[in-house]
Amino acid sequence: MEPCRLAASDLACRRGDRVLFSGLAFALETGEACHVTGPNGIGKSSLIRILSGLMRPFAGEVTHTGSMGLVDERLALDEHLPLGKALGFWERIDRCSDASGAIAAMQIAHLLDVPVRYLSTGQRKRAAIARLLNSGRRIWLLDEPLNGLDTQAKGAVEALVAQHCGGGGIALVASHQDFAVPDIRKLHLPDFIA
Amino acid sequence: MSVVMTLLKRDLAALMPGSSRGNSLLPLLFFLAVAMLFPFAVGPDAELLGATGGGMIWVAALLAAILPLDRLLAPDLESGFFDQWALRGVTEEVIVAVRLLAHWLSFGPFILLASFPASALLGIDGATLHTVLLGLLAGTPGLAAIGIIISAVTVGLRSGGAALSGLLMIPLAVPLLIFGAGALSTGGEGGLALTGAISLVLVAIAPFAGGAAIRATREG
Structure with missing residues (x-):
């Protein structure tokens, strides 16, 4: 690289x-x-x-x-969507073909069907870091x-x-x-x- | 290209009537409600209704275009979407252009369709309806463009943004209304052509004006 x-x-x-x-x-x-x-x-x-x-x-x-990739206090995920779909939007923007590594690393596989608005502070942070991993920045x-x-x-x-x-x-x-x-x-x- | 399609898909899911985000049919119902109530207020004089009904449809279309303005851009700015797009090199201009298209698709075609039942309620004849439809086809993209510019300019306001955007929209929409609805009385194609010309200019400047307004908000 x-x-x-x-x-x-x-x-x-x-x-x-x-x-x-x-x-x-x-x-x-x-x-x-x-x-x-x-x-x-x-x-x-x-x-x-x-x-x-x-x-x-x-x-x-x-x-x-x-x-450059950024993780801050603002999540930038659609609150009403299940986490998997909300992350999916960014995967398409970032042209990420395989998100499974990031999902496993941040242990959010069991949350993918949960709407983002129900996630706790820590779970939101995990999701933001998973997106950063997927973005390949x-x-x-x-x-x-x-x-x-x-x-x-x-x-x-x-x-x-x-x-x-x-x-x-x-x-x-x-x-x-x-x-x-x-x-x-x-x-x-x-x-x-x- | 795929980025644009991804953005458009998300915008349509958020803005289309009856979508998952809970955007309602309100603008459309509002439009029909005006057409329904107008005859009750004016009285059952068919001649008067026929003469004023076309203009009424234009006013109702303008008001229906104002309704979604407060959630056109503000939620994405607050939740950090614009920051993440900026870091990925997706410019505000592209976002605003895509959002403009989605905004128009979410009310323009529906208003054109709703003009048929509205014209029946108002007793407008076929020739007038024809002019109204052509005028709305030429004018609604301009209304959408004014809407998105105002939405971008007022996006940084903490409160009262919705009321202000409605007030700002009205004077800016006057030229469209004059030529679009004016084509009804003159019956000429000149009014329609001017409506289309104003719309094109507005649609052309909206992404740049909106993009600049969003960047200015970020600096604050």
């Missing part, structure tokens, strides 16, 4: 009239994982949205090589991926991230919880408070 890269230089983020962080710079090369830490409201989610190109930074720039941007997950699912997500990076991908994880992946880099956001 071709190498991928995610880099930011002199990045600043402003929300309203408050500058959340500034002077943020990092570069992630193929196979690297990074854990963004910091208390609530420090700008972790904003950083993820800036990196994904959904929000313009106040200053600085982001460069990336490779396709090279750069993973995960915003609080462990929220609502039980210990066993937490371990599974950490293993998936390790496996993804082992296969030459990049993962950037914003979480206030510990994220146990070997050789994960740390980015402590409060160090960049303006």
